[in-house]
Amino acid sequence: MNIFRLTGDLSHLAAIIILLLKIWKTRSCAGISGKSQLLFALVFTTRYLDLFTSFISLYNTSMKLIYVACSYATVYLIYMKFKATYDGNHDTFRVEFLVVPVGGLSFLVNHDFSPLEILWTFSIYLESVAILPQLFMISKTGEAETITTHYLFFLGLYRALYLINWIWRYYFEGFFDLIAVVAGVVQTILYCDFFYLYVTKVLKGKKLSLPA
Amino acid sequence: CHRKKAKDEL
Numbered sequence: 001m002n003i004f005r006l007t008g009d010l011s012h013l014a015a016i017i018i019l020l021l022k023i024w025k026t027r028s029c030a031g032i033s034g035k036s037q038l039l040f041a042l043v044f045t046t047r048y049l050d051l052f053t054s055f056i057s058l059y060n061t062s063m064k065l066i067y068v069a070c071s072y073a074t075v076y077l078i079y080m081k082f083k084a085t086y087d088g089n090h091d092t093f094r095v096e097f098l099v100v101p102v103g104g105l106s107f108l109v110n111h112d113f114s115p116l117e118i119l120w121t122f123s124i125y126l127e128s129v130a131i132l133p134q135l136f137m138i139s140k141t142g143e144a145e146t147i148t149t150h151y152l153f154f155l156g157l158y159r160a161l162y163l164i165n166w167i168w169r170y171y172f173e174g175f176f177d178l179i180a181v182v183a184g185v186v187q188t189i190l191y192c193d194f195f196y197l198y199v200t201k202v203l204k205g206k207k208l209s210l211p212a
Numbered sequence: 213c214h215r216k217k218a219k220d221e222l
Contacts, residue, residue: 001220009222056220063222111217120217162221169218177217 002168008161009063015154016070022147023077028085031145033137034078035095039130041071042099047123049116090140093133102126111179124180128187131155135194143209149194149202156191159184 019037023029048064055061078086106122134152138144144152163184169175202208 005221012222050219054219060220060222067222175218180217180221 002165002172004161004165004168008158008165011154011161012158013063013066015151015158016067016074018147018154019151020070020074020077022145022151023074023082027082029078029082030085030087031137031141031148032078032087033091033093033134034075034086034088035091035093035133036131037071037074037078039095039098039126039133041068041075043123043127043130044068044071045123046119046126049119053116087137087141090137091133092140093136095133098126098129098132102129109179111177121179124183128183129190131187131190135190138208139210142211143207146202146207149198149208152191152194153198153202156188156195159187160191163188 019032023032044064044067048068051061051064102125103122106118106125110118110121131152138148163181166175166177166181166184197208197210
């Protein structure tokens with residue numbers, strides 16, 4: 001475990017908690033894409049099935065359980081408890097355009113043609129694009145609440161830190177996972193435009209709004 | 213080198 005990996009995990013955790021707290025404290029999920037959150041719940045579910053087959057460490061198991069539990073809690077808050085505040089009219093990204101190609105690709109390009117491995121690969125590919133419904137929603141409404149931008153920042157930072165972690169592991173451990181690295185690069189690139197807006201606007205105290 | 217995935221990562 002290197003510092004980039006650890007801060008990446010903590011950044012991921014921070015993002016998840018920020019989103020949960022935002023919804024809970026404001027009693028509203030306005031501006032949040034339920035579709036992205038459903039995709040993240042699917043990502044964690046398909047990736048962490050190895051909880052049943054192998055034990056790595058207490059840290060590993062607890063983080064996986066926390067991620068899964070939080071993502072289901074978020075979906076519950078959006079689609080059940082605070083459903084009245086869910087902005088479904090603006091959450092119109094067609095998720096089948098992501099899930100179907102990603103499903104096909106995970107059958108074609110994987111480390112090993114076994115059910116658990118294909119599901120793991122599916123989760124890696126799906127995670128890289130799961131934020132698109134959220135970014136699409138922001139581009140449609142032209143704005144995002146500041147707390148939502150903090151969520152997105154930590155979520156993007158997490159994969160960027162994982163990229164540095166992989167460079168580190170390549171040099172010091174000879175580890176290299178092409179599938180994770182390519183998907184991680186794609187995932188990080190998707191946040192670049194947002195990172196730019198975050199630094200130039202949100203960090204200077206302005207609200208994130210896009211030109212009409 | 214092209215090794216399999218890191219099992220310990222999240």
